[in-house]
Amino acid sequence: FPGMFTVKEVRKCLGAFYEAFDPGFFDELVKRFGIPAGKKLDSFSTGMKARMKLIAAISHHPRLLLLDEPTSGLDVSARNEILDILREYMETPGRAIMISSHIASDLEHLCDSFSLISRGEIVLEKDMDALRDEFGVLHIPASRVQDVDLEGVLCRRREKDGSLSVLVSDRQYYADNYPWLVQERGSLDEALLMFQRPDGEFE
Structure with a gap:
């Protein structure tokens, strides 16, 4: 919306655009987040503008939200x-969110599944629960790399000291068979670091 608009004017526009616009829900969210209804949008802080955008997006109860970096900055x-609003939105059956974000922690606590895209290609696509519960990052000393079965490795990274860090989809298998290995629970941050190589290639 133009920066010269006030929240009241945004409310009026949304009512004209969407038959399903819910003015009571809109007013409730505006009040809940302390947004001044009489001030112009260009006087809002970055956080207030982000809240306002999301309120406008969900106040007509859409079934699908497409969000690009909603919490950036x-x-x-x-x-x-913002994440609280999205979680509440998802409580109604039949709704879905497709979200693009570089803030991995936001996605881990909000999404059911994820796709990791590199250079236009999907390199990893999994349920979020599987990532947290089953995936792991193993750290293998340079002197023991030959002792470990790397068949189930999804991605690997050679460290400066010669050791190997690998991302696996079955952390428990390696815990049972290689109890001496140092391992970390899977996370989106770890997956991003493992797949992101300076030369853009995967080992």
């Missing part, structure tokens, strides 16, 4: 408020 408090 926000402080922790504003990010949490």
